Amino acid sequence: MRDLVAGMTYLAKGQRWVGRNRSQWGFGLLPGLITLVGYAAAVVALAVWGDDAVTWATPFADGWGSPWAGLFRATLTALVFAGGLLLAVLSFTAVTLLVGQPFYESLSERVDLAEGGTAPRSGLPLWQELWISARESAAVLVRVVLWGLLFFVLGFVPVIGQTLVPAAGFCVSGFFLTEELTAVALQRRGVPLRERLRLLRSRKLLALGFGVPLTLLFLVPVVAVFVMPGAVAGATLLVRDLLGEESPEPARPEAEAAPRPAALSFPAR
Known part of the structure; x- marks a missing residue:
């Protein structure tokens, strides 16, 4: 519990x-x-042209009798729009970080300088940092999607699907959100994705305490x-x-840092 509060x-x-x-x-x-x-x-x-796109993509429904074609396309349009919103929520943080x-590297460096006096740097050119960040963000997103599919299936299990699964979903989302945010500082230190995940797994409660409240806040992109x-x-x-x-500990006054030397006495001439 100590790490959770931390x-x-x-x-x-x-x-x-x-x-x-x-x-x-x-x-x-x-x-x-x-x-x-x-x-x-x-x-x-998507809201303006989604209906037209669905109509274009479903020519086989043109011959359906009323009201089935309209109901089918309206349902499909609603699903596409809902899926687009879900994808936006899931990917907003990763895209913003990219x-x-x-x-964010500059901001993270300033925090390091303020807290430790030095700021590690990767030494890589910007294009290479962006490529590594995009590649590793995609790998994290794949993991999140796989977990999401698992929770979607488990959601149909009575009782568990309505209680434990949503809670577990927030925990998994919080863990991976912490990974994405700590990646800014860890990439500057040359820590690869696999090692980052190992570090966070070793302090799961610390990662969850940081990431789960953020997940709740980030459900609204404007707040994010x-x-x-x-x-x-x-x-x-x-x-x-x-x-x-x-x-580093704050510097102590010189008078407290070291004992004052004893006064020197010279023999009288």
Whole structure:
């Protein structure tokens, strides 16, 4: 339980850190706003032209009698729209992190500098960092989809499907959300995906304490935009805990740091 509380504490500390550094918070908002505008445009396009797309994709229903063709296409349009919204919610964080790679790396570096005095760097060119980030985000998304399919099937089991499965789903989502956010700091340290997952599994409650509350917040992409900078800052603090990177103790006053030398006496001439 101690790690569970610690994970929540790092989430709060990250929000406080960007609250004290408003310029970094504003800087970190940009990727989320860019992604949100893109997703909003895609959802509006799906709402406006989704019906036409379904009609075009189902020519075999043209000969169906009324009202079956209309009901079939309306149901299919609703499913496509719902699936698009679900995909947007699931992929929003990964896409935002990909779009904001340079922004969030800079924010994470500043947190490291403030907490430890140094900031590890990968030394890789930006295009290579983006490629690695995209590839590993896709691998994480595949894992999330597989877990989602499993929970979808288990959802039809009486009692368990309505109680344990939703709770387990939030835990799995929170774990992988923590992985995506800590990846910003861990990639700078050269830690690959497999090792990142091993580190988080070794401190599952820490990862869940950080990720599950964020999952609930991130269900609303607009909220995610404003919480994301603090989430990246908190994830960097969590990484320092995972790797045992202690922050330096504040310097003590010189008078307390060392005993004052005894006064020297010279013999009288």
